[in-house]
Amino acid sequence: MFDATDAPEYRLTDARIVTGDDVIHGSVTVAEGRIVAIGAPDAPGLPMGGDYLIPGLVDLHTDHVETHVFPRNGVVWAPAPSLAAHDGVVVAGGVTTVFDSLCVGAAMGGEARRALLAPLMEALERGRAGGQYRAEHLVHLRCEICDPETEALVRQVIGQPSVRLVSVMDHTPGDRQCLDVDAWVQESARDMKISVQESRALTEALIERSGRVGPGVRQAVIAEARARDIPVMSHDDRTVAHVDEALAEGVMVSEFPTTLEAARRAREVGQAVLMGAPNYVRGGSQSGNVAVRELLDHGLVDVLASDYVPGSLLSASFAMAEDAELGLSLPEAIAMVSRRPARIVGLDDRGEIAEGLRADMVRVRRAEGHGHVGAVWREGRRVF
Structure with a gap:
């Protein structure tokens, strides 16, 4: 089944993005496995439904x-x-x-x-x-x-x-x-x-x-x-x-x-x-x-x-x-x-959601006191 994030460039929108020093409501644009832009939450793309988007864990x-x-x-x-x-x-x-x-x-x-x-x-x-x-x-x-x-x-x-x-x-x-x-x-x-x-x-x-x-x-x-x-x-x-x-x-x-x-x-x-x-x-x-x-x-x-x-x-x-x-x-x-x-x-x-870094990211939804992993991307490619 085709996943839209398999494309060379895509955007994840309506996410609570955990950056190095803040949590912002926004979007992340990925191209060739890298984060190329962090923008407005209502930009066209794949909606995250307000879930957290955190860097891939190390x-x-x-x-x-x-x-x-x-x-x-x-x-x-x-x-x-x-x-x-x-x-x-x-x-x-x-x-x-x-x-x-x-x-x-x-x-x-x-x-x-x-x-x-x-x-x-x-x-x-x-x-x-x-x-x-x-x-x-x-x-x-x-x-x-x-x-x-x-x-x-x-x-x-x-x-x-x-x-x-x-x-x-x-x-x-x-x-x-x-x-x-x-x-x-x-x-x-x-x-x-x-x-x-x-x-x-x-x-x-x-x-x-x-x-x-x-x-x-x-x-x-x-x-x-x-x-x-x-x-x-x-x-x-x-x-x-x-x-x-x-x-x-x-x-x-x-x-x-x-x-x-x-x-x-x-x-x-x-x-x-x-x-x-x-x-x-x-x-x-x-x-x-x-x-x-x-x-x-x-x-x-x-x-x-x-x-x-x-x-x-x-x-x-x-x-x-x-x-x-x-x-x-x-x-x-x-x-x-x-x-x-x-x-x-x-x-x-x-290790951080920032422009120029690898698009290693995790979609997380908090429910009943637990973090539920909804999706994982490594170098921009969805792996979970």
Whole structure:
């Protein structure tokens, strides 16, 4: 069926357009995949019925693809159909640029993840080259520094054209995300279907290994990224010392700091603070760490990422703007999930509805407290 927005030039009219600093009643003219004009609401074109028109969302961290790759414990799905399914969920949430966050290495176990990394990357590159995806898929390598195999895995895939972001993380219990070692032992025993005694032995070995190999792996990963001018984020910083370590390494993004202290220090030293949208939507961290709402109250959040729920970006941005106590305008909230993340990774051609930028746009209708995605355009072409 022909869609009028498939034409080389078209206009969307009668829309509440969320620009970089305002919400205006107007129209947007698109030509050759770019926004060429913002005009009067009654200009001839395709009527939006007063719905919101926001920029396509930019998601710097989602590991949602794992939901499709590992649909059930012990089951591994083929990479290509997993990516296709993930793509459908992403674009339905209004995301037009997604950084698929692929885990490189593992804290405990993880043999399937290590083995699947290269095939998943190969399938993603084939899909990108073949124009198979509706959203633009780029890659964020989440590098587990407590795994001695991480360094070799990074070198195997970091040269792929889709790799545009790297983070360094250490999920060893007792520090950063999980302070409660006993809780980790119990949860690992359940997840891995082993005894508590076996889980405790593996955990003790992990703690020893992390202290022994972690610093070297971290430095090697950061060096590989910097050699290619790929931005690096430091994951789960908990203390001032963690932030200062990342700063000394040239890292300028604090991803998911777990305490107010770490987020405040990141802001003091000029690092951007990236937090998870599900944390805000749920009303707190699933791990018991600092709540996004608390950081917002202190003005310490720059960017939101979907983490594990692609639709959470849209939900969080509108909810933040409607929370009178936060004092955020809708353009400010939308910027946290569009323009700001785009700028962090050097994508200056998107993230805002403005003349000359890519026509990545989302039609949103608010109903019953939710944002319903009615249409999505990527580079001017309707993809949802």
